Amino acid sequence: MRNSIRNAALVAASVVVAGLPAAKAQTLNMGVGSPVTSLDPHYHQLSPNNAVSDMIFDKLVSTDSAARNIPGLAESWRAVGPTTWEFKLRPNVTFHNGNAFTAEDVVFTIQRLPNVPNSPSSYAAYARPIVRMEIVDPLTIRFHTAQPYPLMPLDMTNVRILDSETHANAATEDFNSGRVAIGTGPWRVVNHRSGDRIEFARNDNYWGDKPAFERVNYRMVTNDATRTASLLSGDLDVIDQVPTSDLARLRRDPNINVTETVGLRLVFLGLDHLRAADENSPQITDNDGRPLGRNPLQDVRVRRALSIAIDRKAIAERVMEGAATPSGQFLPPGTYSHVPGLEAPEFNADAARRLLAEAGYPNGFRITLSGPNDRYINDSRIIQAVGQMWTRIGVRTAVEAQTWSTFVGRAGRQEFSSFLIGWGSNPDGSHPLRNILATYSRDRGWGASNRGRFSNAEVDALLTESLSELDNEKREQLLIRAQRIAAEQVAVIPLHIQTNIWASRRGFTHQARVDELTRAQDTRPAAAR
Amino acid sequence: MSVYLLRRLIQAAGVVLAMSIIVFVGVFAIGDPVEILISPDADQFERERAIIALGLDLPLWQQYLIFLGKAVQGDLGRSFVFNEPALQLILQRMPATLELAFAATFGAILIGLPLGLYAGLKPNSVGSKAIMAGSILGFSLPTFWVGLMLIMVFAVQLGWLPSTGRGETVEILGTRWSFLTWNGLTHLAMPALNLALFKISLVIRLTRAGVRETMLMDYVKFARAKGLSPFRVTFVHVFKNILIPVVTVTGLEFGSTIAFSVVTESIFAWPGMGKLIIDSINVLDRPVIVAYLMIVVLMFITINLVVDLMYSVLDPRVRLDSK
Numbered sequence: 003m004r005n006s007i008r009n010a011a012l013v014a015a016s017v018v019v020a021g022l023p024a025a026k027a028q029t030l031n032m033g034v035g036s037p038v039t040s041l042d043p044h045y046h047q048l049s050p051n052n053a054v055s056d057m058i059f060d061k062l063v064s065t066d067s068a069a070r071n072i073p074g075l076a077e078s079w080r081a082v083g084p085t086t087w088e089f090k091l092r093p094n095v096t097f098h099n100g101n102a103f104t105a106e107d108v109v110f111t112i113q114r115l116p117n118v119p120n121s122p123s124s125y126a127a128y129a130r131p132i133v134r135m136e137i138v139d140p141l142t143i144r145f146h147t148a149q150p151y152p153l154m155p156l157d158m159t160n161v162r163i164l165d166s167e168t169h170a171n172a173a174t175e176d177f178n179s180g181r182v183a184i185g186t187g188p189w190r191v192v193n194h195r196s197g198d199r200i201e202f203a204r205n206d207n208y209w210g211d212k213p214a215f216e217r218v219n220y221r222m223v224t225n226d227a228t229r230t231a232s233l234l235s236g237d238l239d240v241i242d243q244v245p246t247s248d249l250a251r252l253r254r255d256p257n258i259n260v261t262e263t264v265g266l267r268l269v270f271l272g273l274d275h276l277r278a279a280d281e282n283s284p285q286i287t288d289n290d291g292r293p294l295g296r297n298p299l300q301d302v303r304v305r306r307a308l309s310i311a312i313d314r315k316a317i318a319e320r321v322m323e324g325a326a327t328p329s330g331q332f333l334p335p336g337t338y339s340h341v342p343g344l345e346a347p348e349f350n351a352d353a354a355r356r357l358l359a360e361a362g363y364p365n366g367f368r369i370t371l372s373g374p375n376d377r378y379i380n381d382s383r384i385i386q387a388v389g390q391m392w393t394r395i396g397v398r399t400a401v402e403a404q405t406w407s408t409f410v411g412r413a414g415r416q417e418f419s420s421f422l423i424g425w426g427s428n429p430d431g432s433h434p435l436r437n438i439l440a441t442y443s444r445d446r447g448w449g450a451s452n453r454g455r456f457s458n459a460e461v462d463a464l465l466t467e468s469l470s471e472l473d474n475e476k477r478e479q480l481l482i483r484a485q486r487i488a489a490e491q492v493a494v495i496p497l498h499i500q501t502n503i504w505a506s507r508r509g510f511t512h513q514a515r516v517d518e519l520t521r522a523q524d525t526r527p528a529a530a531r
Numbered sequence: 532m533s534v535y536l537l538r539r540l541i542q543a544a545g546v547v548l549a550m551s552i553i554v555f556v557g558v559f560a561i562g563d564p565v566e567i568l569i570s571p572d573a574d575q576f577e578r579e580r581a582i583i584a585l586g587l588d589l590p591l592w593q594q595y596l597i598f599l600g601k602a603v604q605g606d607l608g609r610s611f612v613f614n615e616p617a618l619q620l621i622l623q624r625m626p627a628t629l630e631l632a633f634a635a636t637f638g639a640i641l642i643g644l645p646l647g648l649y650a651g652l653k654p655n656s657v658g659s660k661a662i663m664a665g666s667i668l669g670f671s672l673p674t675f676w677v678g679l680m681l682i683m684v685f686a687v688q689l690g691w692l693p694s695t696g697r698g699e700t701v702e703i704l705g706t707r708w709s710f711l712t713w714n715g716l717t718h719l720a721m722p723a724l725n726l727a728l729f730k731i732s733l734v735i736r737l738t739r740a741g742v743r744e745t746m747l748m749d750y751v752k753f754a755r756a757k758g759l760s761p762f763r764v765t766f767v768h769v770f771k772n773i774l775i776p777v778v779t780v781t782g783l784e785f786g787s788t789i790a791f792s793v794v795t796e797s798i799f800a801w802p803g804m805g806k807l808i809i810d811s812i813n814v815l816d817r818p819v820i821v822a823y824l825m826i827v828v829l830m831f832i833t834i835n836l837v838v839d840l841m842y843s844v845l846d847p848r849v850r851l852d853s854k
Binding site for chain 2: 039047048120122123175199221222225231235236237407412425426433447
């Protein structure tokens, strides 16, 4: 009975699918899991906003699906001096309203970055290294910096270019209303209903690859189960953030096409490095619940024991249903400054117990492992699994999951002894190094997300050296050495890198991206493959 | 009457003020909005700039006074996330929610009253027993589960109705309404039914209980003895008297439908206020949370007022200005 209903539905579905491409192929219906908060490309740094900005606007330097730099509005770029970067701009590019794109627009854009009122998370940091801009000719621009600055091309992959004329006095609301949501990108905004949907039309004058669809209906469907159901019912053609619990079923479905790639987001455990060896860590006690009088996490052997006590493979296969790759470092293989040969630590409970005994904790201790329950894929289930694994080697672990808005504040005040958190890297080792592994320093702007307060002079020195090294090969070696030291010191306990997953209906194929962005130009009719 | 209204208004102002203080302190206690909104790779300098930009560098009482000063002039602050006036954001989404709430409430009355009446008049028939058993299901099944089941059956398996979203809208007086187009109606059907299910059961049970109680009253017996037709007895004498509890509960339920249709709105991706408030709570967008709750308080007060006024129409014994 149930089967016959299912079969009937399948037949019906395939009839619908077969009927559709002719009638509906010109409109692409996409469903994304995270709401877009603004169409102003310089207002709020957030992945969903960046994805939509990538559809409307262009950057000097673009990135391909593997996050490698490729020419965007700049055809080429190079350092012409130790403190000067030169970008050669693409000729004959126009904005949606017909205005020509020139170096003036780049100057205007860089100047606007720090001047977007009320921005909760601005793009100003990308303008800060530039002390002076020089227009050599309408299609050549030079950025002068105070110190050598190797990260300039990477920074430019985050800055969407506006038109100096159209956007001269444009406020964020004007973008949101769609009135000045005008760029050089492959899609024009037709209609924006905040938090609900954005409708796009193809920009027929686009300089790059023409998009395959005439119109896009970009809908925000935040409930995971609903998003999957809408894909199955044919209301949506492509969805992102496929829930791991639906993955097995969608893979079996002949009408659904799942595309995936290893991402850039590492899920890891932070540890309390702030309390000195002879201080109490806030959530660690001895086995009877009394203060320990010392912080066992200051001993690298304890940190290593906690790391190898974790069966990362089991977590990736069982908890994450295969949608994760165990990792021993921030960047996946094939990325610039990935540390070669640094594998995910091997699971070995016996060795972990020996290390604990060597460090003076033959009977272990008690610890609380905290984490969010609404931020990363299956986050609260991961800490439960880790808690059991730690308890098995004698470190009796209590697990405490809480909502992100509470969790992140407490983590930032160093209230935890151990906690789960994630980090979405730019494809450059300096990014996690500077934010998470470098010594916390307000003056240098380092370690702002170093919530465990790990500090290592050698790592800091190598990072400093790399930040003024313009030779990409030498710089990569410095970054690799710094990351290797941090890994040897078990600065954090890496668990796995998340897999980014999209699902599309038959007739559509979506190119998976490592940077998690869901953009309409990455979907094509399957026949075109 | 006017004294009565004035007193209710002053009460309303007091409750709204208390609400705003509670929300201010509450959001402050939960966490720091900047930690959530800011890009993870922002450095300390950038974080401090954001704190100042959002006005969060001042002590809480000062933030509150600034808010109060602006609120008196009708400005409830700008959303941290959208950089748009909070009030405007909420009002933009109100029609979608109102539409859903009205559809659900009317559905509940249109379906619930007749069924409840039948079950009350013929308590021992098989039909009544089926209705009462069904109403237990309507009570006890969780909304999110029913919503997903509706989608699985009517959208995925049968393909009769669209799974999510609001569909085509028609613009009237600057707001968009979807119940005027066929496409919009098909989008409205499932979320409205999902929201109405609980209310239908509620109305059935209230009506049935009321009818059974009233049928035994002396005036009903007298009306029958006088030889009035059963129709007149039921629809004039009984019906009017059972309406008071039904009106009270439906009114309050209507309020909570508008204010807390969060689950249904997020399951059906319905772009209403419920979805806005849950998203805002997740990122601690305080201006929106405060504005939203103040509007909800005002709305409940208004609904209660309307319910009280309706009492006096339905039951002449109720006097509004009784002391």
